[in-house]
Amino acid sequence: MNIRTEIIAVGSELLLGQIVNSNAQFLSKELAELGMNVYYHTVVGDNPTRLEQAIKIAKERSNIIIFTGGLGPTKDDLTKETISKSLGKELIFDQAALESIEQYFVQTKRIMSENNKKQALVLDGSYILKNDYGMAPGMALEVDHTIYMLLPGPPSEMKPMFQNYGREYFQNQLGFQEKIISRVLRFFGIGESQLETDIQDIIDEQINPTVAPLASEGEVTLRLTAKHVDEEVANQLLNELEQKIHARVGEYLYGYEQTTLAQELKTLLIDKQKTISAAESLTGGMFSEQLTALEGSSQFLKGSIISYSNEMKAQILNVSKQTLDEYGAVSEQCAKEMAEQVRKISNSDIGISFTGVAGPEPHEGQPVGTVFIGISIKDSETKIYPFHFAGSRKGIRVRTVKYGCHYLVKLLSEIE
Amino acid sequence: MNIRTEIIAVGSELLLGQIVNSNAQFLSKELAELGMNVYYHTVVGDNPTRLEQAIKIAKERSNIIIFTGGLGPTKDDLTKETISKSLGKELIFDQAALESIEQYFVQTKRIMSENNKKQALVLDGSYILKNDYGMAPGMALEVDHTIYMLLPGPPSEMKPMFQNYGREYFQNQLGFQEKIISRVLRFFGIGESQLETDIQDIIDEQINPTVAPLASEGEVTLRLTAKHVDEEVANQLLNELEQKIHARVGEYLYGYEQTTLAQELKTLLIDKQKTISAAESLTGGMFSEQLTALEGSSQFLKGSIISYSNEMKAQILNVSKQTLDEYGAVSEQCAKEMAEQVRKISNSDIGISFTGVAGPEPHEGQPVGTVFIGISIKDSETKIYPFHFAGSRKGIRVRTVKYGCHYLVKLLSEIE
Structure with missing residues (x-):
């Protein structure tokens, strides 16, 4: 069977722009993992004529049609009634759904209306998808070699219903024997086009597993997806592919799945039992904010000094007057002193400094995008990393912090 | 003319669920404001045959068709070529677009490829929508009583293009006599349901202007929208409605349109020529980061101390040992000393402190959500604001910073 899936979202609130169609995104991701091709998303309002047309x-163009929305109590039977009409299938009461709705009203001590009762109406002959987080049941049925699935609109009900019951329905109905496993590899310090160039032949020759690159905010991820009836073999396929990629661009790989550079830094700091403090100038607290956003950060972050003015650099961080006069605040020398001083003042194992020009105006004769990161580790020589970033004030600050985390992760990984 | 608008997004990344169709939401909102009915959203992949079918x-069902995506350099001419074929309109080079693309490559010192040049191809006879944030121009044209508009896919290019040029095109082309003017009022310190209750009768009785509330991250906004052939009258209608709302909930109004509390704080600090510094504990740099994200922040922010550990509080901020031992770090007394000390150390006019428990674990016997904000202004008594927030670590930190900005704005507004 050549699968051609269409997702139809029903709801005027989508056409008015009041909400975004996140259901279509969620289902598309799930269906891609199942190996089901999605060819169309359609959004149509709460209008029976136009919905009928859309169906x-x-x-004509799809053989799997998934509906979201239009099952709730206010515009309750719109989707169901229109589909009922379009497919010539009657609506009948589902006893289990009716009981579960009644139970809900007893539990919440509210009074059940006739409208609520109508939520238990289902298409005759359909397979019921239980709603564990709401009242309207979902349903699925096959008519003339086309599968129809009806899901509720609220994502809090739709998502678990699909994951717990919808996926399984498709797997059984379409006779999927294969398990589908994904792994996301996260890279930093290499541009998207460079990474793609470096592994282009791997991307091109892969069929199973597949490789899909995605770039965002200076990071690149690769999603590897393997299919096999034996989950262990699927995992083995992913391992082999990952090894190939590793041999090419492994030095830029920093983590897996949903991790972040700050998260990896946290893990290493705790693992190596090191404390850290930061002297932040152009980043203005962004580095420290990202670390303290993580639970348990007081274990490794002693604190930081945001030395935005030269006065603060001199008086609190004890950066020498000579350095500020001779080299300026945006200099290798200043970055070095800031990193060393903040480490000493806070009595931490590691000190990191960020100084530079975020823009929009140049500073002390240095162009926008000039950045120095200093890293001082106890009993080691202080390292200085110079950069010339392009982009907006925000982009420069974000990349500065990411590079700081990146080099800390590198250096910490090398420590015994 | 009975307007029936359809938005067609072109891009396989949408059908794979890698991104959400936020463009459709944005355009739907804009079109609703213009009074144009949107009846369908369609998403189709990077496939000429299926795109042709969708067109x-x-x-057949729409008389205004807006496309997003498929104008970029990698899958460049998909949308343009398919539409060109469907409408029988040739693609020709647009001289202005070509020059602007060439200029971009000169500026960024990159080499222009033939693919980039193809971005300057436009549909013969179309009205060009300038792309101020990218290379591919947008276009609009009318063929057989149907208007086609082509917009780029990246929201950072599409949104300003539509707002600056697309809206106007529709207003002229459709001969809208009425001007539609919106005004967004921003509130802080009052919950959404409370605000709605306080002005429910105003919301209910309004037809022109309309009032639409929206809540996000502890803030509430009201969007007032007036329509009138005379722009001055429309503005007058907005003024009258705003006055009515002001009489009820004016004390919580802090700004208009896209402003933020941090932005308002910046304006006031510059206006009153005051400098500030922060002692941040639970917020870990978030307050300072928000201020330094704004251009020109070195005018008013001297710097900050992130005193995450008690050691930092004692040694750098000089919080007394007695306070830390007797009252603890999460106390009114500690907040007071932190605010006063950071102001003195940094030689600023204002010092603000944030101390509290962001969670997930209680700290020093204080429950999660306990927060103290201290504000020390030169020659004034230090003010302390205690809070008991509910919610996640992130939510507690975000609201703490917003309340800090909120009280600073209040206090600064009162200063001569």
Whole structure:
């Protein structure tokens, strides 16, 4: 069977721009993992005529049609009634759904209306998808070689219903024997086009597992997806592919799945039992904010000094007057002193400094994008990393912090 | 003319669920404001045959068709070429677009490829929508009583293009006589349901202007929208409505349109020529980061101390040992000393402190959500604001910073 899936979202609130169609995104991701091709998303309002038209079009071009929305108590039977009409299938009461709705009203001590009762109406002959987080049940049925699935609109009900019952329905109905496993590799310090160039032949020759690159905010991720009836073999396929990629661009790989550079830094700091403090100038607290956003950060972050003015650099960080006069605040020398001083003042194992020009105006004769990161580790020579970033004030600050985390992760990984 | 608008997004990344169709939401909101009915959203992949089919369907049911995506350099001419074919309109080079693309490559010292040049191809006879944030121009044209508009996919290019040029095109082309003017009022310190209760009768009785509330991250906004052929009258309608709202909940109004509490604080600090510094504990740099994200922040922010450990509080901020031992770090007394000390150390006019428990664990016997904000202004008595927030670590930190800005704005507004 050549799978051609269409997702139809029903709801005028989508057409008015009051909400974004996050259901379509969620389902598309899930369906991609199942190996089901999605060819169309459609959004149509709470209007029976236009919905009927949309169903007619979908029937012609798709063989799996998934509806979200239009099952709730206010515009309750719109989707169900229109589909009922389009497919010539009657609506009947589902006893289990009716009981679960009644139970809900008893539990919440509210009074059940006739409208609520109508939520238990289902398409005759359909397979019921239980709603563990709401009242309207979902349903699925096959008519004339086309599968129809009806899901509720609220994401809090739709997502668990699909994950717990919808996926399984498709797997059984379409006779999927294969398990699908994904792994996300996260890279930093290499541009998207460079990474793609470095592994282009791998991307091109892969069919199973597949490799999908995605770039955002200076980071690149690769999603590897393997299919096999044996989960262990699927995992083995991912391992082999990862090794190949590792041999090419492994030095830029910093983590897996949903991790962040700050998260990896946290793990290493705790693992190596090191404390850290930061002297932040152009980043203005962004580095410290990202670390303290993580639970348990008081274990490793002693604190930081945001030395935005030269006065603060001199008086609190004890950066020498000579350095500020001779080299300026945006200099290798200043970055070095800031990192060393903040480490000493806070009595930490590691001190990191960020100084530079975020813009929009140049500073002390240095162009926008000039950045120095200093890292001082107890009993080691202080390291200085110079940069010339392009981009907006925000982009420069964000990349500065990411590079700081990146080099800390590198240096910490090398420590015994 | 009975307007029936359809938005067609082109891009396989949408069908794979890698991104959400936020463009459709944005455009729907804009079109609703213009009074244009949106009846369908369609998403189709980077596939000429299926795109052609989608265009055919759209032509039959819609008379305004807006495309997003498929203008970029990698899958460059998909949307343009398919539309060119569907409408029988040739693609020709637009001289202005070509020059602007060439200029971009000169500026960024990069080499222009043939693919980049193709971005300057436009549909013959179309009205060009300038791209101020990228290379591919947008375009609009009318064929057989149907208006086609092509917009780029990246929201950072599409949104300003539509707001600056697309809206105007529709207003002229559709001969809208009425001007539509919106004004967003921003509130802080009052919950959404309380604000709605306080002005429910105003919301209910309004037809022109309309009032639409929206809540996010502890803030509430009201969007007032007036329509009138005379722009001055429309503005007058907004003024009258704003006055009515002001009489009820004016004390919580802090700004208009896209401003933020940090932005308002910046304006006041510059206006009153005051400098500030912060002692941040639970917020870990978030307050300072928000201020330094704004251009020109070195005018008013001297710097900050992130005293995450008690050691830092004692040694750098000089919080007395007695306070830390007797009252603890999460106390009114500690907040007071932190605010006063950071102001003195940094030689600023204002010192603000944040201390509290962001969670997930209680700290020094204080429950999660306990927060103290201290504000020390030169020659004034230090003010302490205690809070008991509910919610996540992130939510507690975000609201703490917002309340800090909120009280600073209040206090600064009262200063001569």
